[in-house]
Amino acid sequence: MPGIFDILHIGNSALGASGFGVNATGQNIANASTPGYHRRTVQLQTGTPVQRGRLILGSGVDVVGAQRIASRTLDARVRTAQAGASASDARANLLSRAEAIFSDLQGGGISASLDRFFDSFSGLAADPQSATARSATLDASSNLAGQIREHAQQLNGIQAELDRELELQVREVNRLTTELANVNKQVLQTNPPAPDTLDRQSALLTELSAKVEIQALHQSNGTVDVILPDTGFSLVSGNSPNTLNAQASGTGRIEVTGDQAGFSRTLTANLTGGEIGGLVQARDSDINGLLNDLDAFANDLASAVNAVHSAGFGADGVTGRALFSVAGAQGAAANFSLDAAVSGNPDALAASGSATLTGDNGQAILLSQLRGSLVVNGRTPSEAYAGVLESFGGKMRSAEISAISTAGALANVSALQQSQSGVSIDEEMTALLQYRQAYAAAAQVIRTADELLGEVLSLKR
Amino acid sequence: MRIATSMLYNQAKDNIQKRRFESAKTSAQIATGQRINSLSDDPQGVRRVLVNESTMREVQSMERSADHAEHLLNHADSALAETANVTHRIYEMAVQFSSDTYSAQDRQGAADELVQLREQLVQLSNAEVDGRFIFGGAGNAGLPFDAAGVFSGDAGTFELPVGRRATVQAGLPGGEPFVDSGGGPTIFDTIDTLETALRADNTSAITGVIDEAEAGSSRVAGAQQALGIRYERLELVRSALSRSEVTASATLDAAKNTDYIEAVSYLRETEAGLQAALSVTARLGELSLTNFV
Numbered sequence: 001m002p003g004i005f006d007i008l009h010i011g012n013s014a015l016g017a018s019g020f021g022v023n024a025t026g027q028n029i030a031n032a033s034t035p036g037y038h039r040r041t042v043q044l045q046t047g048t049p050v051q052r053g054r055l056i057l058g059s060g061v062d063v064v065g066a067q068r069i070a071s072r073t074l075d076a077r078v079r080t081a082q083a084g085a086s087a088s089d090a091r092a093n094l095l096s097r098a099e100a101i102f103s104d105l106q107g108g109g110i111s112a113s114l115d116r117f118f119d120s121f122s123g124l125a126a127d128p129q130s131a132t133a134r135s136a137t138l139d140a141s142s143n144l145a146g147q148i149r150e151h152a153q154q155l156n157g158i159q160a161e162l163d164r165e166l167e168l169q170v171r172e173v174n175r176l177t178t179e180l181a182n183v184n185k186q187v188l189q190t191n192p193p194a195p196d197t198l199d200r201q202s203a204l205l206t207e208l209s210a211k212v213e214i215q216a217l218h219q220s221n222g223t224v225d226v227i228l229p230d231t232g233f234s235l236v237s238g239n240s241p242n243t244l245n246a247q248a249s250g251t252g253r254i255e256v257t258g259d260q261a262g263f264s265r266t267l268t269a270n271l272t273g274g275e276i277g278g279l280v281q282a283r284d285s286d287i288n289g290l291l292n293d294l295d296a297f298a299n300d301l302a303s304a305v306n307a308v309h310s311a312g313f314g315a316d317g318v319t320g321r322a323l324f325s326v327a328g329a330q331g332a333a334a335n336f337s338l339d340a341a342v343s344g345n346p347d348a349l350a351a352s353g354s355a356t357l358t359g360d361n362g363q364a365i366l367l368s369q370l371r372g373s374l375v376v377n378g379r380t381p382s383e384a385y386a387g388v389l390e391s392f393g394g395k396m397r398s399a400e401i402s403a404i405s406t407a408g409a410l411a412n413v414s415a416l417q418q419s420q421s422g423v424s425i426d427e428e429m430t431a432l433l434q435y436r437q438a439y440a441a442a443a444q445v446i447r448t449a450d451e452l453l454g455e456v457l458s459l460k461r
Numbered sequence: 462m463r464i465a466t467s468m469l470y471n472q473a474k475d476n477i478q479k480r481r482f483e484s485a486k487t488s489a490q491i492a493t494g495q496r497i498n499s500l501s502d503d504p505q506g507v508r509r510v511l512v513n514e515s516t517m518r519e520v521q522s523m524e525r526s527a528d529h530a531e532h533l534l535n536h537a538d539s540a541l542a543e544t545a546n547v548t549h550r551i552y553e554m555a556v557q558f559s560s561d562t563y564s565a566q567d568r569q570g571a572a573d574e575l576v577q578l579r580e581q582l583v584q585l586s587n588a589e590v591d592g593r594f595i596f597g598g599a600g601n602a603g604l605p606f607d608a609a610g611v612f613s614g615d616a617g618t619f620e621l622p623v624g625r626r627a628t629v630q631a632g633l634p635g636g637e638p639f640v641d642s643g644g645g646p647t648i649f650d651t652i653d654t655l656e657t658a659l660r661a662d663n664t665s666a667i668t669g670v671i672d673e674a675e676a677g678s679s680r681v682a683g684a685q686q687a688l689g690i691r692y693e694r695l696e697l698v699r700s701a702l703s704r705s706e707v708t709a710s711a712t713l714d715a716a717k718n719t720d721y722i723e724a725v726s727y728l729r730e731t732e733a734g735l736q737a738a739l740s741v742t743a744r745l746g747e748l749s750l751t752n753f754v
Binding site for chain 2: 368
């Protein structure tokens with residue numbers, strides 16, 4: 001024969017279970033948009049039965065706890081996708097920054113200056129003795145030199161900006177790894193690890209993946225070690241972070257270094273993925289490539305122009321003067337300027353092919369016809385320059401396409417992960433209705449037990 | 462598949478973003494009239510645009526050179542026309558005054574006229590356009606002929622660039638036709654000889670000058686013919702230039718300019734898509750259990 005107190009106990013456990021259910025549901029709803037949050041489901045089991053004589057009675061419900069619905073595999077795939085998407089997005093954005101300095105499509109820039117330069121020599125050919133034509137040609141030459149120089153210098157400036165951004169990003173990585181190490185410490189404080197701590201851990205890992213591609217090694221005690229995938233360089237080991245350094249190297253660029261087993265090693269090229277990976281690729285591969293292309297263009301152009309110019313004669317009858325100076329093939333674009341012998345001296349422009357005939361225009365014709373000569377890497381100067389922009393545009397295009405496709409991949413794998421671990425408001429609302437009804441029913445059980453108890457007590461009167 | 466609430470919103474956000482991006486891009490193509498507004502829009506198109514724009518500017522520059530060449534040739538032509546009148550008159554005078562029907566006084570008068578003609582010829586031979594002496598050769602080093610008719614220019618021909626490898630001759634070899642490139646007497650020498658003969662009333666000497674005067678006159682006619690050939694060549698160059706301009710312009714137009722019909726209909730399409738995405742997103746909240754309990 002079950003006692004009334006058994007019934008009260010059942011009612012009580014039912015109240016507790018429903019209350020716990022509402023609590024867990026509330027937590028789910030509250031964190032529906034929290035990064036790293038994995039939904040909880042309430043785990044219930046029937047209470048341990050008790051034997052009263054021949055009868056085996058139920059003892060209500062036991063709350064086992066709230067289960068955190070998580071898949072490490074899916075979480076890891078989200079992180080990989082995140083690293084890829086952040087890298088492509090960062091690269092595409094940074095390349096647009098470099099693109100912004102080129103105004104060629106708007107009818108300006110080096111293309112227009114290059115044409116003006118050759119036009120000016122055609123103009124000089126028409127009237128080689130005119131002071132106006134000479135100074136116009138000198139202006140056009142100086143303008144071309146200035147355009148090439150400024151473009152290269154602005155690209156160098158962007159690389160320097162990226163250096164500073166890399167420093168900030170490395171600081172951010174260090175903050176995240178330090179926090180992850182702290183979270184690892186917190187994980188060990190409860191057994192099993194608190195689900196909220198694991199959520200924080202998961203959120204930090206994803207945040208870190210947006211900075212740089214990592215590999216997370218989950219330990220059996222719930223902590224996570226973090227390494228860089230290619231090198232195995234450890235970023236977090238247990239509760240100690242291994243911070244990275246950003247420092248100026250011999251090349252003048254900021255490089256990322258880290259200490260491993262007492263050795264300092266340069267990691268810049270190993271940081272593939274994440275915003276840092278995108279930044280490094282943009283800085284060291286794309287923009288550097290563009291600068292090298294510009295250097296090659298500038299160097300070939302200067303050699304071709306100088307070869308013709310130095311064979312000609314200025315209005316003063318002097319020959320052998322170069323028109324441009326580039327100070328070496330490396331950095332030719334950034335140093336592109338009028339040669340000191342010509343700068344500020346329009347009479348030094350070698351329009352004439354003859355020492356004595358100052359009114360001759362033979363050399364001006366040859367200089368103006370360089371525009372149609374295959375003097376820059378087997379192409380005409382303007383074709384070669386258009387080729388430089390085509391190749392950079394191609395890189396931008398591939399970065400943009402990759403940004404779109406990696407963002408799509410991230411959306412897909414995130415959807416898979418969310419499908420499993422994400423909170424569904426409708427589902428939670430249903431659960432809320434269910435628990436509310438169960439709570440009311442449990443209260444009714446207690447009320448009934450109370451009435452039974454009242455009946456029993458009234459027997460004594 | 463279980464649908465988490467965040468999936469719905471993320472998807473909605475992504476869709477709107479994508480549609481906005483597409484419609485912004487198409488709007489820019491319409492507003493700027495340019496199909497390519499960024500290097501990444503169409504890298505090969507960028508090259509085509511830049512190369513053809515450069516070709517257009519190159520052709521325009523060459524057309525300016527051709528215009529200038531024509532300008533110089535026109536001046537040379539009119540100077541030659543006057544020169545031809547003068548040299549013809551000199552030839553006529555040599556023929557006329559070699560005849561015995563004229564008196565010594567007539568010949569004196571003719572010699573005086575000859576002095577006038579000589580001065581006119583010196584002026585013509587030093588004709589100048591925009592600082593360039595038409596008959597001075599390529600070097601343009603000062604007055605080509607002094608008062609005595611001695612040539613001090615060079616034998617070069619002034620040329621102008623009208624193509625990647627092509628030039629046109631914008632004049633005649635220096636000194637011609639006043640100077641005989643074969644080394645014979647200049648027109649001024651002939652005039653001097655004729656004047657001396659006239660003043661000396663020496664008909665046989667005058668007769669001796671006729672051939673020389675005829676040669677001078679025919680040199681001028683030859684020079685006029687040579688100019689005609691240069692004009693013809695200039696016309697050929699011009700038509701080649703305008704053909705390249707048309708080709709470059711057509712290629713440029715195709716590579717650079719927005720196809721408005723296509724762009725506008727695409728914009729309509731993306732806008733309709735955007736509208737649909739927006740209205741679906743706005744309704745996401747309506748279809749929730751929260752609205753029914």
